[in-house]
Amino acid sequence: MTKDYVENSITLPGAVAMGTGVMIGAGIFALTGQIAELAGPLFPLSFIAGAVVTAFSAYTYVKMSNAFPSAGGIGMILKKAYGPTTVAAGAALLMALSMVISESLVARTFGTYTLQAFGGDPDSVLVPLLGIGLIVFAYLLNASGTRSVGLWSIVMAVLKVGGIASFGAAGLWASGISFEATGGELGVGGFVASVALSILAFKGFTTITNSGAEITEPHRNVGRAIVWSIAVCVVVYLLVAFAVGSNLPLDRIVAAKDYALAEAAQPALGQTGFYLTVALALVATASGLVASVFAVSRMLAMLSDMKMIPHSHFGMPGRIKDHTLVYTVVVAAFLTVFFDLSRIASLGAFFYLVMVMIIHFGVFRHLREEIGAKGWVLLTAIALDASVLAAFTGMKWQSDPLIVVTGIVGMALVFLFVGIFLARNPVRERAHEQH
Template sequence: MGQYKKNSLSLTGAVSMGTGVMIGAGIFALLGQVAELSGEWFPLAFVLGAIISAFSAYSYIRLSNAYPSAGGIGMYLKKEYGKSIFTAFAALLMAFSMVINESLVARTFGTYVLQLFDVGENTYWVPVLGVALIVVAFIVNISGNELIEKSSFTMAVLKIAGLGLLALGGLWAADFSLGENIPKALPDKSLTSFIAALALTILAYKGFTTITNSGDEIEKPHKNVGRAIIISIAICVVLYFLMAISVASSLSIDEIISAKDYSLAEAARPAFGKYGVWVTVFVAIIATISGIIASIFAVSRMTAMITEMKLIPHSHLGMPGSIQKHMLVYIAGLAILLTLLFDLSRIASLGAIFYLVMDIGIHYGLLKNLHKEVDFKPAVVITAIVLDVVVLVGFVITKAKSDLPVVIISLVAMLLIYIGEKWFLKQNREAVNE
């Protein structure tokens, strides 16, 4: 697959990629939306989201230990369901959720950059800057794995250090009174709304799948894939929780919701003034750049593999080079289109629904079809399925009440993907029967 190179990514590089995707989309793009759905309990939502994601990660770790592959989730689905319609359907849901994540990160980049300038919130500069970021990420990706790893590691160090300083600064301004910022009363939102918030926090952690999609490009994949996932989730939950507490100490829930697309920058104003905003925007730029670079890297490999499995159609469109390079073009193009068409809230909703449906499929396939081939504890996998179903149902119910069109768009898109794959595989029966 073009630039595929076994053992080309170290454990540090894999962790950098995982945290790159998670931090880029998670704390900057989603904190305000999580607070809107969960109210004063939003710091706890990030902790519970990490626990749910850890149950999900168990299946991916067991699968990666058994089948390390640069195709990652595409290969796992093939092992679970064979070359079937569902394999192609679920793999495309994952691919689309990752592309959606890229557009989420891209718009977040534009939103935070504009905090340095006196412009309106609904400016066309948000998608313009987002598209520019996608183009830059595309150029970095065609430059090779070594550049990707070096840039990912450097950016990971900068943004983790930056977020840590911002969190500690916010807590310092609040005299480190953690107890005062942790709600003692019952949640001020409905249970369904709080559960819906968990869907977005899961989206904030799903970047760990970027690591599985790198497969045996990671050194000692049987050990390091699992280690990288665990380390990445652990780093992010600490950062998310501290940042959430820090924001809660500076802004009321209404203020967070009002500035939900750039809540971290707004939270820096009371304690640090314009200099705090500048630092926050700088860290946001680093986080979003590294996040989108890592995401494009991972999804291009997964889609290249399922293309080579003949599970999805492919056309060179006159382009030279490998399938993986072609997928980079298609992925970047789709991410640009989504960045131009949708706002942050709807992008996040689409990504959460697609990802949770695919995730349930991964767990079910492991439990039903690979119980003899892969060593795992069924109780953990069953728990992951139950948690995913509860969160997905709660999220869909909440969104159906507040934004029915995004639910309809999600359902129609999934139906079209399924019908399209059924037609394609029917025309290429040999791909299924190999």
């Protein structure tokens, strides 16, 4: 395993940059408009609610990662909680799929903002083609090695956090700090449902968990990196949400939901501000995709090594993580072509919320005493996630029942797939002891 996972190859700043890179890439540019569509004029507060729910979820990850840092991350937590079972393998695969879904979300956002710079149609076939181009770039950078990814993540995180925070501050100043996104319905159900997407905007912190074995002093720094990355993103998200709401009425935010930040930049900062915002979007989405591809390919490699999911080389040379890197970008490219932004985000939210509830329950039942976790925090996390999932499913059933059916069928197929595989290939008791 020393060839696959390099200990101490990711510093604490690199881990924070990796987490913020994934979160900011998807959270701000791809989801702000969609959250506003559900939450109405209260959409900035949805990010706060999402951060609160995420904080309860992060508690489980921090406790587990501090006790058992691993390059398998989520897979390690599930295997510790449930053993090498269908539940553990299925939930881990749901997490991997939700991350790949987020990659396609970010890739399409990259294509949409690129076309905005040239006055192109956001529904053009060029959107998925540009997204695929970014996925290929992410593959090439990841294939070059772990240290390249860490350096790239730090540089990009500094650029985009500083740039996006500056956009938010400048937008608020230009608007005179007057909130324009008023009107619309103030439904509790819509607001709670919007929190599902806000949670999706924060879930990039799990990228840090999946790289635990490669982070310096992992027993301390994995938890620190998670807390710092969430804190940075809360500040950035709120700045930008209020800047968008201060420069655009709600109906225009919803109409431009796939490129809401670019739309808000023009009245606030003029044409120059518009182009700078597009440039920031390209930097943020590119760095987010690179970091996500890095994490999910490592997670799939670990699950394969644990014998919990099948693996085929398909005639390719190299190590397992080289193959899972290819599988990751191929699936992300497929989703980029065949799903729009709204459906991609919905599918990712379904998979992630179900998976994270399975994790909380497993840790509560089997591991909370071993890792010193408080039971009431774990149960609160489950209740919050379940409430948000129920509200989001109800809203989507009314507006787009097909994506709800797709999500349910997809999750059923995942558990059926790994159940059949594990029944035919039972995991030996000591198969993962070396990790």
